[in-house]
Amino acid sequence: MSDAGYDHAAVERRWQEAWDEANVYRTPDDVEDPTYVLGMYPYPSGKLHMGHVRNYTITDAYARFRRMRGDEVLHPMGWDAFGLPAENAAKERDTNPRDWTFDCIETMRDQMDAMGFGYDWEREITTCTPEYYRWNQWLFSRFHDEGLVERRDAEVNWCPECETVLADEQVEGEAELCWRCDTPVETRELEQWFLQITEYADELLEAIDDLEGWPNSVRQMQRNWIGRQYGTELEFHVDGYGEVEAFTTRVDTIYGATFFALAPDHPISEELAAEDEEIRHFVEHEADPEGDEPNGIETDLTATNPATGEDLPVFVADFVLSDVGTGALMGVPGHDDRDHAFASKMGVDIEPVIAPEPEDWDGETVPDTPDVSEAAYTEDGVLVNSGDYSGLDSETGRDQLTEDIESASKAKQYQLRDWGISRQRYWGTPIPVVHCDDCGPVVVPEEDLPVELPEFINTTGNPLDAAEEWKQTTCPDCGGDATRETDTMDTFVDSSWYFLRYVSPDLDEAPFDLDRANDWMPVDQYVGGIEHAVMHLLYSRFFTKVLADHEGLEHREPFTNLLAQGMVQLEGEKMSKSKGNVVSPQRIVEEYGADTARLFMMQAAQPERDFDWSEEGVRSTYAFLGRLTELVEDVAANGADGPDDAVASYVDAEIDATIAIATDEYDDLTFNKALRETQSLTRTLRQYAEHADPHAETFERGLSAVVRLLAPVAPHVAEELYETLGHDEFVVDAAWPTAQVDRDHVEKRRRLVENTREDVRDIVEVAGIDDPREIEVVVAPEWKYDALEIAIESDADNLIGELMGESHIREQGDAAADYGQDLQAEREALETTLGPDAEHAALESAAWLLEREFDAPVRVRRADEVDDSVLKNAEPGRPAIEIED
Known part of the structure; x- marks a missing residue:
């Protein structure tokens, strides 16, 4: 011990060296089925942050x-x-991304070691090495072989600041900003490589229900992103262009369609724009899909409503999107908010065809037509103004209209789009394709992988375009001149399968050892930020399913249990360099030690919740570790030889209680509750030592339990104290402590003791007793426990009658009737308790706490030791209390 507390620097340095020397965290390859625990691997930015x-x-x-x-x-x-940040940093510093990245990795690895994280560093992977990204390229080739890769022109999200394409998932918020730099994202037409994740849309959606170990919020975010909708596809005849397909989820409203709308990039719109200057001006300069109000321009075309035969005006409208549905829709302003706003602006008719279902509706009459002039009615209801379909409910109407309209058929649509992986940047996996004038795009053969990155050229735009010597190559098919693909892969490709590489990180023949992956996968516990709820997790699920279908992987989901941890905040705000509110982990380790930082964070809140960093909390945690060290060192130096009495029995019970509860909480990853229990036991042991000479076996068992219960969170000081207690093995290799009771028994016993202490405090305060001479605690008679059990289990209307049917209860006369009335009144809130013998033993062992608090002797009595005047107040779980002044 130092004057300021335990010497955390010396303790942590000593045990980190010991762990390294013994290689304690290595996982052998011959393990049959390890528990796979994984945190989302970090981007090497140079320094660890509190997240x-x-x-x-x-x-x-x-x-x-x-x-x-x-x-x-x-x-x-x-x-x-x-990733792009390393490329940008290299450009700014006139270095290269590789050197920058590996410098950052070295720094962060040292910081992780300083925190005492127990990683098997022999399995370390680094995605920017050819040994890793070779397998990204191999997987691209396999996906291509299976028809899951496509190259096509597409409108893409373009970040002008990063000068690269972004996936839909990388465009954030209503303002559509780049997820990396917050620059407004533009739309461009580029030829791109896509992975066809939509081929797995149904399975990705339906399998979410089986992810029972995932947070509901994450599961719902994935459902929303996939966005499957059931509806109807049907054709509208457009003059001069024939049948144009539209998709709607509300075909029940078709009689209320008053216009037909096309996306600005619909083929018909593009033809019209080529011929009509006004339409071209709208498409090129006015159309704004992200605008606050829908906008459009009327054409000279009409579309025939297939249900009514009416001709509808055709508009080109910016709220119609080519990649949602079919890029064409029927406008029903009476029953869609967006259509209503558009019709109001453009002077289009608004006709109601759905009415709210009346409360007393008989299913046959047609309700009154609602007023939709000011706002659309968007709920299901009853069809009105719909010809022969009037009077049908919406669901029946949808089915009947889909059956009756000749061109209509049931259909489903998705919000999910294929994953565009092309990125116009240097620091990523080169897409393994060469472009040949004769053969077209050709995938590089496996024997020529990896296609390695050339030396970095510090230039604007994509540095690979400037690497002329690297670009020039030969075609693998015809041997003619060809050029390499200069786009690199989205870095989410790297993280979509990295968890499989850990099972065999040095394997040269395949991306992962299949047999070992089948034995070791899926990941049992995965932990990471909620910001990855869509992109990374969805892509990882997609890759796992493809590998199951085509490479023999036996698992279709990568992660059994998922925990999305909350943020570390300062004064209610997320820590960030721009706000100047970052707390340096390195400073905390230097001042207080890694164990203090770890323990403070784990006890501050449940892992899923945000919490505020507190220097006061850090100092308090450090002081606790110092006090614990002092307590252990004291017993090691001076020993203990007190009696095995009632007090020792109480402490033994609390040791069991703490182990039982803390074990459950560790299992549930609610570390804050487990640590609260452990710290409470530490206080109990300290109180025990101050109250009396502790019993050696009990006290040492308690300290050993505390040290082992703390070991997962504060491993360095736990190793130090475990050795101080006389153990030769590492605490990391020690057996978890075991309890002799279950949690239900523990909670009943604790509730009894705490309620009794509270009752004594209330009596002392209300009666104004300054100096109690004696406290008597009386356990209820056995018949009351029987009556309570009957009341809890009974569903009889007449509980008192049922109780009086038991002769040993009926014999109690008025006392039984009075207690029966109490049970009847509290029937919904009744809880089981310990039996009379167990209550007596628990109270007798806890009597020292009352004696210590009130400086008075405490006597715990059984029911047969007192008269009825005292006994009438005793109930199961709530003993009678007599205090002599």
């Missing part, structure tokens, strides 16, 4: 806990090392 520390403390604590429970644990770490 990193929290994420990796969660996984490290859980991995250590599972290991102490006897599991073989796989707990690896790697680096999501490609």
